[in-house]
Amino acid sequence: MASLPVQFTRNNLSSPCFSVKLRREPRSLVTTVHCSAGENRGENGIKKSLLSIKELGCIACAALCACTITMASPVIAANQRLPPLSTEPDRCEKAFVGNTIGQANGVYDKPLDLRFCDYTNDQTNLKGKTLSAALMVGAKFDGADMTEVVMSKAYAVEASFKGVNFSNAVIDRVNFGKSNLKGAVFRNTVLSGSTFEEANLEDVVFEDTIIGYIDLQKICRNETINEEGRLVLGCR
Numbered sequence: 001m002a003s004l005p006v007q008f009t010r011n012n013l014s015s016p017c018f019s020v021k022l023r024r025e026p027r028s029l030v031t032t033v034h035c036s037a038g039e040n041r042g043e044n045g046i047k048k049s050l051l052s053i054k055e056l057g058c059i060a061c062a063a064l065c066a067c068t069i070t071m072a073s074p075v076i077a078a079n080q081r082l083p084p085l086s087t088e089p090d091r092c093e094k095a096f097v098g099n100t101i102g103q104a105n106g107v108y109d110k111p112l113d114l115r116f117c118d119y120t121n122d123q124t125n126l127k128g129k130t131l132s133a134a135l136m137v138g139a140k141f142d143g144a145d146m147t148e149v150v151m152s153k154a155y156a157v158e159a160s161f162k163g164v165n166f167s168n169a170v171i172d173r174v175n176f177g178k179s180n181l182k183g184a185v186f187r188n189t190v191l192s193g194s195t196f197e198e199a200n201l202e203d204v205v206f207e208d209t210i211i212g213y214i215d216l217q218k219i220c221r222n223e224t225i226n227e228e229g230r231l232v233l234g235c236r
Contacts, residue, residue: 082135082155085115092117098129114139191215201225206232 088094091113099112112134119126121143128148136156143163152172156179163183171186173193180200191211201224211219211233219225220235 082137083111083113086111086113088113092119095119095129095131095134096125098131099133111135119144191219196222199224201229204229209233 094112095114095117112131114131114134114136116138118140120140122141123145126141126149127145130150131154132150132152134151134154134156136154136159138158139156140160141164142160144161144165146161146164146169147167148169149166150170150172151174152170154174157175157177158179159176160180161176161184162180163185164181165185165187166189167185167187168189169186170190171194172190175195176199177195177197178199179196181196181204182200182202183204184201185205185207186209187205187207189209191209193212193215196219199222201219201222203226206229216233216235220230220233225233225235
């Protein structure tokens with residue numbers, strides 16, 4: 001459990017009177033933020049009102065809650081529980097339509113569940129689609145044309161993207177953990193915040209890829225990237 005003290009100073013009041021405690025239940029998506037207020041006394045032991053400070057504390061607590069939730073869940077973690085597999089008969093075909101709600105932040109009214117779907121060698125239906133926050137566990141996209149797709153916050157753990165063309169795509173904060181991306185093409189592709197832990201990046205093409213310095217350091221730790229790829233990325 002982490003405690004974030006918020007300091008307020010008013011006349012002789014200098015001790016922390018509010019705290020925010022973050023608690024994450026194991027194997028759960030629930031984040032609990034607890035705000036508490038205390039009382040302070042003056043030099044003569046006379047209790048002083050903290051009403052105005054409490055009002056300010058409510059504002060501070062709300063801001064910290066929003067910040068905490070934003071930082072805690074950029075993408076679904078590998079050890080967290082996913083929703084049940086959708087039973088809709090056309091759930092795989094919904095990738096051909098995509099979603100348009102909250103493209104940048106992966107906000108949706110219903111999850112786009114593409115788990116275990118097979119899009120092998122699809123050259124027309126996925127190009128330019130918005131697949132924000134899509135669940136792609138175990139799905140197959142081998143040889144598909146996914147140019148110009150938007151995959152903000154997609155969860156693509158243990159999926160297969162062998163030979164996929166991601167040119168001009170926005171692959172933002174995507175979890176590719178343990179996925180197979182052998183021979184995939186990231187040309188002029190945004191890869192900000194995406195993770196590739198234990199992914200197969202053999203023969204992946206990185207050309208004019210937009211990626212942050214910290215993200216680059218993480219990708220360079222992947223030993224499956226060949227020498228040409230490391231040279232293009234600037235791995236040291």
